[in-house]
Each structure stands twice: as C-alpha cells, then as structure tokens.
Amino acid sequence: MLPGFSYTRPETLKKAVEELKAAEDAYLHAGGTDLLGCLHDGVFPAGKVVSISALKGLQEVRKLSDGGLLIGALTTIRTLETDADIGARYPVLSQAAAEVASPQLREQGTLGGNLCQKPRCWYYRGEFDCLRKGGKECFAFNGQNQFHCILGGSACYIVHPSDTAPALLALDASLQVSGPQGERSLPLSELHVAPNDDPRREIYLEAGEIITAIKLPKPAAGLKSSYRKIRARQSWDFAVAGVALALVMDNGTVKDSRVVLSGAAPIPWRSQKAEQALQGKPLNAEAAGLAAMEAMADARPLEHNAYKVPMFKGLIKEELLKFIAD
Amino acid sequence: MPENTGEHDCSCGKGLTRRGFLSTAGATTALVAVSGRINVNVAQAAASEITSEDMAKITLDINGRQQRLLVEPRWSLLFVLRDRLGLSGTKVGCERGECGACTVLIDGRPRYACMTLAVEATGRKITTIEGLMNGEQLGQTQQAFLEEDAYQCGYCTPGQIMAAEGLLRINPDPTSEQIATGMSGNLCRCGAYPHIINAVNSAGAKKRN
Numbered sequence: 001m002l003p004g005f006s007y008t009r010p011e012t013l014k015k016a017v018e019e020l021k022a023a024e025d026a027y028l029h030a031g032g033t034d035l036l037g038c039l040h041d042g043v044f045p046a047g048k049v050v051s052i053s054a055l056k057g058l059q060e061v062r063k064l065s066d067g068g069l070l071i072g073a074l075t076t077i078r079t080l081e082t083d084a085d086i087g088a089r090y091p092v093l094s095q096a097a098a099e100v101a102s103p104q105l106r107e108q109g110t111l112g113g114n115l116c117q118k119p120r121c122w123y124y125r126g127e128f129d130c131l132r133k134g135g136k137e138c139f140a141f142n143g144q145n146q147f148h149c150i151l152g153g154s155a156c157y158i159v160h161p162s163d164t165a166p167a168l169l170a171l172d173a174s175l176q177v178s179g180p181q182g183e184r185s186l187p188l189s190e191l192h193v194a195p196n197d198d199p200r201r202e203i204y205l206e207a208g209e210i211i212t213a214i215k216l217p218k219p220a221a222g223l224k225s226s227y228r229k230i231r232a233r234q235s236w237d238f239a240v241a242g243v244a245l246a247l248v249m250d251n252g253t254v255k256d257s258r259v260v261l262s263g264a265a266p267i268p269w270r271s272q273k274a275e276q277a278l279q280g281k282p283l284n285a286e287a288a289g290l291a292a293m294e295a296m297a298d299a300r301p302l303e304h305n306a307y308k309v310p311m312f313k314g315l316i317k318e319e320l321l322k323f324i325a326d
Numbered sequence: 327m328p329e330n331t332g333e334h335d336c337s338c339g340k341g342l343t344r345r346g347f348l349s350t351a352g353a354t355t356a357l358v359a360v361s362g363r364i365n366v367n368v369a370q371a372a373a374s375e376i377t378s379e380d381m382a383k384i385t386l387d388i389n390g391r392q393q394r395l396l397v398e399p400r401w402s403l404l405f406v407l408r409d410r411l412g413l414s415g416t417k418v419g420c421e422r423g424e425c426g427a428c429t430v431l432i433d434g435r436p437r438y439a440c441m442t443l444a445v446e447a448t449g450r451k452i453t454t455i456e457g458l459m460n461g462e463q464l465g466q467t468q469q470a471f472l473e474e475d476a477y478q479c480g481y482c483t484p485g486q487i488m489a490a491e492g493l494l495r496i497n498p499d500p501t502s503e504q505i506a507t508g509m510s511g512n513l514c515r516c517g518a519y520p521h522i523i524n525a526v527n528s529a530g531a532k533k534r535n
C-alpha cells in the first residue's frame with residue numbers, strides 16, 4: 001500500500017499549474033509509472049498528487065507548418081514507437097521509444113514523464129540516505145558502481161535513465177512549458193541538472209511549471225538518425241550504454257552531427273568532442289573510430305565500470321558505420 | 327481425530343463454485359461501510375481535492391460490469407480488484423512495474439494494475455483474467471496456455487495470459503520476434519518461456535480461425 005496523499009485531477013492547465021504551485025510537496029502524475037514506483041519505495045513522500053491525465057490537447061502529435069513536429073507531453077511512449085511519421089522522419093526517436101521499459105509501461109508512460117523521471121541508482125532507490133536524497137554522501141562512489149557514470153560525475157554518480165532524452169537531444173528538441181508566469185520555451189539541453197550544479201535536483205523547472213509539449217525542428221535534408229542501446233538483459237532494462245546519432249550528410253561527408261550518450265553520465269550526454277571529430281569528414285572507418293575515441297577522451301570510470309569505455313567505443317563506431325552501409 | 331471432508335467443511339456454502347463465491351464476496355465488500363469521509367465523485371476531483379483521509383466515490387467498468395466503489399486516492403487498481411472486488415485472478419508480484427503478474431487490459435491495452443491508481447482508471451474499460459471467460463468455459467488464450475502446458479507454478483500465468491491477449495488484440499498475427507517483445511514485460515521464475523511462446527502462437531491461431 002502506498003503512503004497516503006491527497007489527489008486532484010484538474011481539467012484545465014491553469015488549474016493544474018495552480019494546484020502544483022500551491023503545495024511544496026505536490027507532484028505531477030502523468031502516467032504515474034515513475035511517480036508511483038518512487039512513492040512505493042519511499043524515495044520521497046508526496047503530500048499531494050496532481051494528475052494531468054485529464055488535460056485535453058496534451059496527447060496530440062502534430063506536424064507544424066514549418067515542417068517540424070509538436071509532440072504533446074502526455075503522448076505515450078507506445079505512440080512514439082509506432083507513429084509512422086516519427087518513424088519515417090525521426091527514426092532515432094521511434095527506435096529509442098521501442099527500447100524503453102516493457103510493452104505495458106510503454107502503453108502507460110508518457111514522454112513528459114520519461115524526461116522528468118527520477119534516477120535509477122540502487123542507492124537512491126534503496127534505503128540509503130544518499131546525497132541526492134538530502135544525505136551527506138554518494139554511496140555509489142566507493143560502492144557497487146558497475147552501472148554508474150563514467151562521464152560528468154561529481155558528488156553524485158548516477159546515469160540518467162531516459163532513452164528518449166538522448167534521442168530528442170540529438171534532434172535539437174525544445175520544450176514548451178506552462179507555469180505561474182505563463183508560457184516559455186526551453187531548449188531540452190537546458191532541462192537536466194548536472195550534479196556539479198546541484199546534486200539534489202534533476203530538472204530545471206520552477207515551482208508550478210508543467211511541460212506541455214516537445215517540439216522538433218524540421219529534419220534537415222540529408223539527416224540520418226538512429227538509437228542503439230546495450231542492456232544487461234534482453235527482456236527490459238535501462239541502458240548500460242547507448243548512443244543517439246543524428247548526422248546531416250552531404251555526399252558522404254558529415255555536414256553536421258549530434259552524438260548523445262545514454263548510460264554514460266548523470267544527464268543525457270552530448271559529446272561535442274565526437275561531433276568535432278566527425279565535422280566535415282567523409283564518413284569512413286577512420287572518422288568513426290576517431291569519433292568513438294574522442295567520445296571517451298574524458299571518461300573517468302569508477303572501480304567497477306571501466307568496461308563501459310571499450311563498450312561505448314565499439315558501440316559508437318559500429319553505429320556510425322551503419323550509416324555508410326545504408 | 328475428525329476427518330477433513332473438504333466439501334462439508336467448506337464455509338463457502340453449497341451450490342457455489344469457488345469463483346461464484348468470490349464474486350459474491352466481492353459484491354459485498356464493495357458495499358462495506360467505510361471509516362473515511364466520503365467525497366464527491368472523482369469526476370469532480372477537478373473542482374475539489376480529495377484529501378488522503380477522504381474516500382472517493384468512483385465507478386469502474388470491469389469486465390463489462392459497472393462497479394461502484396469508495397476508494398482512497400492511494401489505492402492501486404490491483405488492490406481494488408483483489409481486495410475490494412474479490413477478483414483475485416490478477417496477481418500481486420513486485421508492485422513496482424517490473425514483473426507483470428498484475429497485467430490487465432485497459433481499453434484493450436496491456437497495463438500493470440499495480441502502477442495504476444484506481445482513481446485514474448475511471449472511464450476506461452478494464453478487463454481482467456476473469457473477463458476472458460465465456461461463462462464457465464476458458465477463453466481461447468486461456469485454453470491455449472492450458473493445452474501448451476505454459477506454466478509450472480502458475481503464479482505469473484494470469485499476467486502472462488493478459489499480456490498475450492493484449493498483444494493478440496493489437497496484432498492478431500505476430501511474428502516470433504513480436505511475440506518475444508510483446509511478452510517481455512512478464513517474468514516467469516519457473517522459466518516456462520518456450521511453452522509460453524508456443525501458447526501465444528497457438529492462441530493467435532485459435533483466434534484467427
């Protein structure tokens with residue numbers, strides 16, 4: 001049985017923002033698959049649950065007049081996986097969605113919730129008073145850290161659990177956010193909080209703010225994209241290592257690229273070093289190998305996760321080379 | 327020492343099958359008096375908040391029957407199905423969306439009842455393993471699991487069957503790969519997987535014929 005909480009399910013966005021703003025211990029419920037798990041495991045208490053599942057208009061997937069795509073925050077992961085337009089124009093996103101959790105959870109989990117989900121570190125989810133939960137130390141640093149980060153760690157060493165976030169970052173997505181001050185647009189690259197900025201916070205949303213939609217720009221001519229994830233077991237699992245690629249190709253040459261890693265860092269990790277290694281180069285084994293090396297240039301593995309470094313190198317190189325075979 | 331004669335000692339009353347007993351018990355539990363305050367219908371939770379001490383009046387559409395219930399906001403659909411309605415076919419496993427024992431169909435789609443608040447299931451069509459029966463006859467997917475011997479201990483079986491049913495309703499003729507993916511949210515600790523896959527194949531064939 002979950003600990004008690006009060007519950008409200010407003011029918012307007014304005015009311016939802018007000019309800020969320022009104023209590024400090026209020027949490028949004030979209031599909032509930034992450035929130036209820038956290039409450040069940042006592043990761044944090046919720047005094048109040050504000051369900052946004054009755055809000056209209058947040059489920060739509062709509063092509064924009066500029067050729068981009070608007071994805072309502074309540075769109076399920078399953079819709080992302082199966083939408084034909086997404087599959088054709090943004091394969092990295094449908095491939096990432098297909099890798100998320102299990103069929104049941106993909107039916108229920110939403111894109112907004114997937115971007116805002118809490119970390120999966122076993123100390124954070126377990127009965128440890130860890131730094132992220134307000135305690136003094138990160139237990140992973142000197143503990144069981146085989147699935148923890150190799151890049152971007154400091155103070156806290158989680159990996160970001162989302163598969164959709166790296167895909168959306170590779171596509172230069174932005175978020176539409178509604179809050180007490182009205183609407184604003186936020187690049188997805190500015191949503192997630194790195195632990196050296198604040199190890200107790202995952203996302204930069206202000207009190208009462210709700211993501212209403214995710215916007216993708218029109219795919220550039222020559223865009224090729226893909227997502228690949230390695231996990232410890234085949235049925236369902238979070239990424240041990242993953243890579244979202246979006247390359248703009250021009251006659252076999254890389255005009256522009258995004259290389260974003262999952263399972264690597266406390267936030268979805270854009271590797272600008274790998275991107276620079278590809279910039280303006282013909283896409284061949286040499287360029288792919290160099291980009292893979294560069295992606296790992298700053299890696300600082302912990303005691304039990306050094307295996308991830310060669311794993312990422314192989315993964316990135318292999319995925320890049322698939323674009324040549326196409 | 328008195329002999330345990332089973333049938334005579336049974337407190338469930340003569341002339342009632344176990345299933346019949348459970349659904350009767352369920353109907354009474356739903357009406358049992360409750361201690362908390364009774365709040366407005368959850369449809370009006372838009373206007374007012376249901377506090378943690380309140381009970382919300384909700385109606386759930388379960389296996390085609392409208393069930394009127396009083397629920398606390400924190401109650402999962404799983405808890406309500408089993409402990410308020412006596413529909414104990416849906417099993418309790420991990421209660422954190424990892425094992426699939428509690429799989430039910432919501433609007434025809436497989437979902438975890440442990441990860442769904444009862445107040446969130448209003449206005450949806452909920453189908454449990456009991457809802458696959460044709461009277462006292464097993465439904466086609468259930469029958470296929472029986473014929474293919476697709477279980478050992480049987481605990482995960484209702485969830486497996488509901489996942490299979492959900493998969494086949496969405497995709498009536500799945501490939502082996504689609505079956506493996508479709509069933510990947512259901513764990514079987516006995517490891518009956520090969521038989522489970524056979525059963526899904528066979529259920530698909532039964533439904534197509």
Ligand SMILES: Cc1cc2nc3c(=O)[nH]c(=O)nc-3n(C[C@H](O)[C@H](O)[C@H](O)COP(=O)(O)OP(=O)(O)OC[C@H]3O[C@@H](n4cnc5c(N)ncnc54)[C@H](O)[C@@H]3O)c2cc1C
Pocket residue numbers: 027028029030031032033034035036037073074077099100101102105108109110111112113114115116117118161162163164205209210211212236237238239422423424
């Ligand atoms: C067993 C299991 C395995 C999983 N495996 C994977 C995996 O492999 N890959 C992966 O990417 N994910 C995985 N997940 C996570 C899952 O995909 C997420 O739980 C789901 O996408 C969250 O969506 P939701 O709508 O259910 O979120 P909710 O649980 O409703 O919300 C999650 C969080 O986001 C906040 N939130 C929700 N919507 C909004 C919004 N619109 N604006 C602002 N804040 C919001 C909520 O307040 C809450 O804190 C797994 C989860 C489980 C339980």
